[in-house]
Amino acid sequence: MRLDKYVSQCSGLSRKSVKQVLHQRRIAVDGEPVRNAGLILCGEETVTLDGHPLALPRARYLMLHKPAGVVCATEDSSQRTVLDLLPSTLATGQQIVGRLDKDTTGLLLLTDDGQWNHRITSPRRACAKVYQVTTADPIEPSAIDAFHDGIVLKDDPKPTQPATLVIEGSHQASITLVEGRYHQVKRMFAALGNRVTALHRASIGSIRLDPELPEGQFRSLTEDEINCV
Numbered sequence: 723m724r725l726d727k728y729v730s731q732c733s734g735l736s737r738k739s740v741k742q743v744l745h746q747r748r749i750a751v752d753g754e755p756v757r758n759a760g761l762i763l764c765g766e767e768t769v770t771l772d773g774h775p776l777a778l779p780r781a782r783y784l785m786l787h788k789p790a791g792v793v794c795a796t797e798d799s800s801q802r803t804v805l806d807l808l809p810s811t812l813a814t815g816q817q818i819v820g821r822l823d824k825d826t827t828g829l830l831l832l833t834d835d836g837q838w839n840h841r842i843t844s845p846r847r848a849c850a851k852v853y854q855v856t857t858a859d860p861i862e863p864s865a866i867d868a869f870h871d872g873i874v875l876k877d878d879p880k881p882t883q884p885a886t887l888v889i890e891g892s893h894q895a896s897i898t899l900v901e902g903r904y905h906q907v908k909r910m911f912a913a914l915g916n917r918v919t920a921l922h923r924a925s926i927g928s929i930r931l932d933p934e935l936p937e938g939q940f941r942s943l944t945e946d947e948i949n950c951v
């Protein structure tokens with residue numbers, strides 16, 4: 723990484739301010755003052771600013787209890803986004819790990835670690851997501867086999883991968899999906915002539931929505947949660 727980029731990422735200084743501190747010879751690499759902003763670091767060096775060693779901030783991994791009414795986008799000109807629920811210092815650089823519809827509630831993961839995001843969302847990994855569903859009409863027992871066998875969605879000829887449906891009440895069920903197509907749960911129920919009236923994501927892989935986390939609130943993931951994917 724270039725020295726100026728590294729100093730900027732470690733210190734939070736703008737590239738312009740980094741240029742100034744370099745010019746003032748306040749940056750040292752392995753004890754030697756350096757003014758070359760384009761110096762390429764191999765990652766082994768000790769870089770200091772005014773004698774204080776710099777280190778890259780750790781990647782951030784967050785769990786958000788998404789409320790209904792906010793969109794899963796990093797920016798939107800007219801609607802509130804999930805990033806608006808975070809302090810601006812935390813929101814910077816965050817990626818959404820598997821989107822939810824505006825009216826869907828529940829577990830949303832956010833990170834600035836692109837590789838971790840990819841590990842969870844890559845179709846090849848088939849990471850299981852569990853949703854709690856409420857429907858407008860009673861859920862027929864035949865839906866269990868239909869979900870297991872795969873459903874052809876409107877405008878999508880490839881049947882869905884086997885999904886596990888557990889009926890929990892006349893209008894309630896939990897569904898486990900290993901893929902993430904656009905509006906998938908709603909479209910699967912629509913294909914069976916039913917309509918989803920409420921949808922809530924309970925877990926992604928072995929990360930469960932913290933029952934202590936109120937809607938609209940977030941917390942950092944634990945080491946175990948980060949490492950379980």
Ligand code: URA
Pocket residue numbers: 821822823824826904905906907908909921
């Ligand atoms: N399936 C949907 O239909 N909506 C979501 O938000 C998530 C899965």
